[in-house]
Amino acid sequence: MQPAVFKALLHIIYTNLLPSMDKLDDEEKKEMVRHLLVAADRYAMERMKMMCEDILCKTLDIQTVATTSALADQHHCSRLKDACAEFIMSSNRLNDVLASQGYAHLKKSCPDVSLNILER
Numbered sequence: 700m701q702p703a704v705f706k707a708l709l710h711i712i713y714t715n716l717l718p719s720m721d722k723l724d725d726e727e728k729k730e731m732v733r734h735l736l737v738a739a740d741r742y743a744m745e746r747m748k749m750m751c752e753d754i755l756c757k758t759l760d761i762q763t764v765a766t767t768s769a770l771a772d773q774h775h776c777s778r779l780k781d782a783c784a785e786f787i788m789s790s791n792r793l794n795d796v797l798a799s800q801g802y803a804h805l806k807k808s809c810p811d812v813s814l815n816i817l818e819r
Contacts, residue, residue: 700734700738701734703731704731704734704738706718707731707735708735708738708742711735711744711747712744715746717735717750717754725758728758729755729758729763732751732755732758733751733755733767733770735747735751736748736751736752736755736770736774736776737770737774739751740774740775740776748774748776752776752778752779755770755771755779755782756778756779756782759783759786761792761795761796761799762799762800762801763801764783764787764799764801765783765796765799765802765804765805766804766805767779768780768783768784768787769808771783
């Protein structure tokens with residue numbers, strides 16, 4: 700676990716709130732929340748996991764939705780997984796998602812998840 704993620708984890712444990720991430724750009728914030736989601740799953744911190752899922756559901760984009768879907772699958776986040784599927788199917792985004800680098804990586808690393816996306 701990266702030191703910044705561990706520091707954020709401690710902040711959440713002691714305050715029950717996510718730390719301020721004002722100094723991070725949007726991509727760094729998403730990355731931090733992804734790491735916190737992994738930590739929440741590892742340490743069975745359901746409230747923290749839900750907070751991370753909420754943030755990730757609201758910040759989905761074409762480039763990251765495939766990898767976020769894989770993350771949701773690996774860490775048993777059904778709400779996030781459903782949000783990813785809805786995002787992909789809404790407004791005919793499927794072709795854009797399939798052309799993204801995130802999806803190309805997903806096909807190699809998690810073929811089951813990529814198949815689930817196509818089946819939906």
